[in-house]
Amino acid sequence: MPKQNYIFTSESVSEGHPDKVCDRISDAVVDLFLAQDPYARVACETLATTNRLVIAGEVRGPKSVLEQVEDVARAAVRDIGYEQEGFHWRTLDFACHLHQQSADIAVGVDAAGAKDEGAGDQGIMFGYACQETPALMPAPIHYSHQILKRLAEARHSGAVAWLGPDAKSQVSLQYENGRPVRATSVVVSTQHGESVSQEEIRETVRRHVLEVLPPGWMCPEDQFYVNPTGRFVIGGPDGDAGLTGRKIIVDTYGGAAPHGGGAFSGKDPTKVDRSAAYAARYLAKNVVAAGLAQKCTIQLSYAIGVSHPLSVYIDTAGTGQVDEDRLADVLRQLMNLSPRGIREHLGLNRPIYARTAAYGHFGREPEADGGFGWERTDLVDALRRAF
Incomplete structure (x- = not known):
């Protein structure tokens, strides 16, 4: 039987974290190509270190787009807020090593004759949803994200001028009878200006944490850690090198559900x-939203060049109201899970990815232009009818 009483912890990192800077730039490049050609192919990796950006990868799209990559990368750094001596959007050194996609990959992925478009790679992918929050996300990662989003909003608005772009959060929650009931500890580290006192930093952070956590959930004072090292002035890529794709657990479910291993950022939607x-995630969320389960984990698997998924696995952790095998069959009827089918159903061939690079790819509000369209719950009625 699953454990019912325990403490579970998840972390988040801000848009100014070195790895997230790289995710943002890589996704901005994806958006740049898709804005010019909805069927462009992009696999873009970014490295950031002290006053230096390096972009590499494979692309297929209008060659003229390559001339805009540097401007897009610098704009992303500027939007995040880096104008520091060790990392400044205007003065950093920039190198671009994007080149044409491998013909061997293209021939396997492209549609041709009677052959449908195949998956861009082999692999396993997971989706998850649960009833712990209104967003149907696990509570520890949800609140970790929200704390950093509040701090970022205060920084961008100028309400707290001494906040820097780089920050991390970590929330530990006590679960009783399988439900989160309170925080046992909260850790927040945030980059700051030279002159601000640690006491002011602590009280500012506390205010935002209290706004995010449900009433009565705040941890004990001796378990509230703010800038535990005592100083965090040097941050971002000046303090630590960053790479695309190193925060995959932050991007998904905070460790509360499996992850297939592949990163998201920098990849066009032919990459499964x-x-x-x-x-x-879309299917799991609709299952939970329809009341068919309190928790739902879905695994999909693919082979490069093959259009259909090799397997569809569903686990409702003993909370399901319907047969899981039957549920898998119904979901495959409701959604074409080929790479083309997924892209068309969710509207993924659009420049909607830079906004996903920080504060999680899941648990966000669907947007009018198709952003976060996988968070829709428009299959609920069909699922209920099917059962």
Whole structure:
């Protein structure tokens, strides 16, 4: 029987974390190509370190787009807020090593004759949903994200001028009878200006944490850690090198559900690492929203060049109201899980990815232009009818 009483912890990192800077730039490049050609192919990796950005990868799309990559990368750094001596959007050194996609990959992925478009790679992808929060996300990662989003809003608005772009949060929650009931500890580290006192930082952070956590959930004072090292002035890529794709657990469910291993950022939607993970979350969320289960984990698997998924696995952790095998069959009837089917159903061939790079790819509000469309719950009625 699953454990019912325990403490579970998840972390988040801000848009100014070195790895998230790289995710943002890689996704901005994806958006740049998709804005010019909805069927462009992009696999973009970014490295950031002290006053230096390096972009590499494979693309297929209008060659003229390559001339805009540097401007897009610098704009992303500026939007995040880096104008520091060790990392400044205007003065950093920039190198771009994007080149044409491998013809061997293209021939397997492209549709031709009677052959449908195949998956861009092999792999396994997971989606998850649960009833712990209104967003149907696990509570520890949800609140970790929200704390950093509040701090970022205060920084961007100028309400707290001394906040820097780089920050991390970590929330530990006590579960009783399988439900979160309170925080046992909260950790927040945030980059700050030279002159601000640690006491002011602590009280500012406390205010935002209290706004995020449900009433009465705040941890004991001796378990509230703010900038535990005592100083965090040097941050971002100046303090630590960043790479695309190193925060995959932050991007998904905070460790509360499995992860297939593939990163999302920098990849166009023919890459099932990204699109099939979005599809799995979409289906799992609709299952929970329809009341068919309190928790739902879905695994999809693919082979490079093959259009259909090799397997569809569903686990409702003993909370399901319907047969899981029957549920898998119904979901495959409601959604075409080929790479093309996923892209068309969720509207993924659009420049909607830079906004996903920080504060999680899941648990966000669907947007009018198709952003976070995988968070819709438009299959609820059909699922209820089917059962």
